[in-house]
Amino acid sequence: MNFLFIGLDGFNILSLSQKGYYQFYPLLIVIIPAMHLFFINIDKDSKRLNYNELVHFIFPVLLVVLNLTAKRFLIAVVPAFWIKLFFSILFEAYIIYYTTITYAFLKKKIWNREPDLINMKQNRILKHWSFFIFYLYSLIVFHLIVVISMNLKAAGNDNTELNNYKFFPALLLNIMYFKILFTPEILYGYNVMHDKIKQHNKSNFILTDLWILDASEEINNVQDRALGKKIAEYTSNYIHDIEKLVFKHEIFRNSNASINDIANKLKIPKSHLTFVFKYMSKVSFTEFKKIVRIHDALQLIEKDYLKSNSIESLANKVGFSSYSPFYTTFKEVTGISPQVFIQQRKKGK
Incomplete structure (x- = not known):
């Protein structure tokens, strides 16, 4: 102008x-x-x-x-x-x-x-x-x-x-x-988090930013390199199945869920899943579990879960043992506290 x-x-x-x-x-x-x-x-x-x-x-x-x-x-x-x-x-x-x-x-x-x-x-x-x-x-x-x-x-x-x-x-x-x-x-x-959540079904993977689909990092460990070549054609399917299990079947709502549980549910060796999270994920399995649980919490908040339930109840439902780790993880993943997120959502309406 x-x-x-x-x-x-x-x-x-x-x-x-x-x-x-x-x-x-x-x-x-x-x-x-x-x-x-x-x-x-x-x-x-x-x-x-x-x-x-x-x-x-x-x-x-x-x-x-x-x-x-x-x-x-x-x-x-x-x-x-x-x-x-x-x-x-x-x-x-x-x-x-x-x-x-x-x-x-x-x-x-x-x-x-x-x-x-x-x-x-x-x-x-x-x-x-x-x-x-x-x-x-x-x-x-x-x-x-x-x-x-x-x-x-x-x-x-x-x-x-x-x-x-x-x-x-x-x-x-x-x-x-x-x-x-x-x-x-x-x-x-x-x-842009809310828009991303709404558009998840339009992409092949929900947490696209977390996966390294074109991993070019050289694997120094001989056994891991051999395993990587062996399962190379299956890794995309593994990631798809992992996301389906944790998002659709909500396996992480069980506070004791582990990588062994995922391996048993998907009927694939644990070593394959360990390889995926070691070389094809930007975060560890523990961090992945945190992100999925907070993602689950955000979805429930969007569905007005807190209208008839407390934040403590929400924390327990998505798989946290108490409110304290839920609060810490929520802030770590989203950058803000649950209370601030809820207030911003109300203002947005």
């Missing part, structure tokens, strides 16, 4: 680049807090407008009003340079503040986030691309500060220096825009 208006202004359709003390691009004062809110909402799961976030746009509006007031009433009594200097310092402080708090948020909530065992791939992609977008954003901010500082040295009150450097931020913003537009992981944020 910013560069669209600048383009219209170039054709004299609009008049946005009037001489004065407006030391920033049209709409840029809105882009700054909007970028901050974009990163903040990566970590949220809400389809409704949060009106509290509108507070971030109060200062931009006041800045515009103050600028117009200065152009209308102060130009005759205050030297132009001092007015230009005031607005330049004010705006630079404004963008540095938002860049700083955005960096602090990303470092704490996204880049150093506790691993989420269900959405490991999603977490990795978000960390990489949020860093990439913030890097581009920081370049734009740095460029803007340099140009505004250079513009202070320009003669007169126009924005000649500022207008000479539009290509660089235009290029960066377009790269950022198209990357966001064509990368669903960035648009959706962390909270």
